[in-house]
Amino acid sequence: MQTHFTDADRQKPHIQEAERILRTCVHCGFCNATCPTYQLLGDERDGPRGRIYLMKELLESPEDDTQVTEETRLHLDRCLTCRNCETTCPSGVEYHKLLDIGRAEIERRVPRSLPDRALRYGLRKALVEPKRFQALLSLGQTFKPLVPGALKSKMPPKPIDAGQRPAPAHSRRMLILEGCVQPGLSPNTNAATARVLDKLNVSVTPVAEAGCCGAIDFHLNAQDAGRARMRANIDAWWPQVEQGAEAIVQTASGCGAFVKEYGDMLKDDPAYASKAARISELAKDLVEILRDEKLETLTAKETQRLAFHCPCTLQHAQKLGGAVEGVLTRLGFSLTPVADAHLCCGSAGTYSVTQPELATQLRDNKLNALEAGDPEVIVTANIGCQTHLASANRTPVRHWIEIVDAAIA
Incomplete structure (x- = not known):
């Protein structure tokens, strides 16, 4: 051009x-x-x-x-x-x-209108701080009958309890990003990850100082704030990186895609360029860890018929399309076919809030494709997709690692 x-x-x-x-x-x-x-x-x-x-x-x-x-x-x-x-x-x-x-x-x-700016500012402030988000979520769930219609449809039910995480006991050590909304919406996801990896002789540890990956700020055009979060996370992880942490595990593919770009987005920052590049090298989606392990040591029982929704951030950004399906098949799960599996479900971070009509159309189209094979459960690899698909109150939607954890327990 x-x-x-x-x-x-x-x-x-x-x-x-x-x-x-x-x-x-x-x-x-x-x-x-x-x-x-x-x-x-x-x-x-x-x-x-x-x-x-x-x-x-x-x-x-x-x-x-x-x-x-x-x-x-x-x-x-x-x-x-x-x-x-x-x-x-x-x-x-x-x-x-x-x-x-x-x-x-x-x-x-072209400055936005005041209501538009207020919405975007509110999303940034409500979503990126886990404790604040959990408090607001709990309040919304308690008073759900009083929540206005448009917001009520976005209000998820109370999550499944997380269960206990194993204490670190293995020589192989990895860090795990807890995320900003996932601890409130699906606390069992990272707990299930810790339990499954523990069975493979891998210990995962969260770093309390590491917060939101920065994607929400960055994609709502608060790019400086997003980069500030990147730097804060690098500072939080760096002591563990220097001590030999093998990887930084991401269970939300949206976070994983973003952290893998830290090196590129901070390449012009002399204080952080080399560290950011190293963090991006260490960032691994959960499936990148499991696909290289000896899964025959895990015995899955009572496997369910699943439909897998591959998030855009997994298949298009991280180029890991087919990876989760491969792991689930090796563990004995039956996967139903999904037409147009390359298409977005409409979640796209905060898109389901800022563009609700388009997001709902995309969600319903995706659910029709996912449900065509009559699965018992729809599984995915990103908390945004999980929450968005579940908002239709149709087939249950879970993170795929929760289903694996339950089957091998």
């Missing part, structure tokens, strides 16, 4: 990065074929190719260009950042990096 930046603009790091990405695009349109929002809306501007053109025009335009409007931002806001287009693209366009640049630019040029 041809670009027309001024010499002055080309001195700016974000323009240099944007131009590099734009020039890899050959505007073939293959990306539109697998874009969830383009499939729903049929608008070129709601597909990756159209959004790339919008961002190119935005970044090339002068500061006072009146054609840069809220409509441009709307089409960027509607993007799920599912990265399906990156999997499809024959030219290797790093679309999500360009989207981060475009969103930051439109945010700077």
Whole structure:
């Protein structure tokens, strides 16, 4: 794709990065074929190719260009950042990096309305602090009958109790990211992980000082706040890394995808660049640990018929499509076929709150595909997908490691 930046603009790091990405695009349109929002809306501007053109025009335009409007931002806001287009693209366009640049630019040029800013600020403050989120969640569950309709549908039931975690007792040591919303929504996920890995002679330990991975802030265009969280997590993990921690385990694929990009996002920070790169090397989705273990030592009983929803952050961002299915099959679970398994469920972080109509359409389409094989349980690998799919109150939805833990207990 041809670009027309001024010499002055080309001195700016974000323009240099944007131009590099734009020039890899050959505007073939293959990306539109697998874009969830383009499939729903049929608008070129709601597909990756159209959004790339919008961002190119935005970044090339002068500061006072009146054609840069809220409509441009709307089409960027509607993007799920599912990265399906990156999997499809024959030219290797790093679309999500360009989207981060475009969103930051439109945010700077076209201020949001006060209600919109308040919603995004509220989401950031409510979700990223685990104790605050758990307190708000508990309050909402207690007074659920009084919660307004739109919010009531988002209010999950009380979670399954976590159960006991084994004490660290093995020479193989890994860290585990507890997450920000997962301890409140599904505390059993990380507890089940600890129990399963313990049976494989691996001890996992949380680091209390490590908090939200930074994705929520970053993708709500508070990118400086997101980077501050990255640095805080690096500082929290680093003493354990120096002591030989084997990996940093992520049980939410959204967090895993983000932590694996710390090295790239902090590459220009001289104080953190090398540490961030090391953290990204150590970051492993749970399935990356289990698929390399001798699973025959685990005896699974009473295996259920499952449908697996592979989150976008697992299959498109981390390129681990098929990995969980492989582990579950080795353990004896029966997996039902899922049509269009590459498509997003509509959760996409806070997307189900900021774009509820599109998110609900995508959720229902995904559930129809998942339930076509009549599974007993739907399993997934990301807390956002799990909560979003479960909000329809149809087939039970769990994290896949909980089902494994129960079967081998």
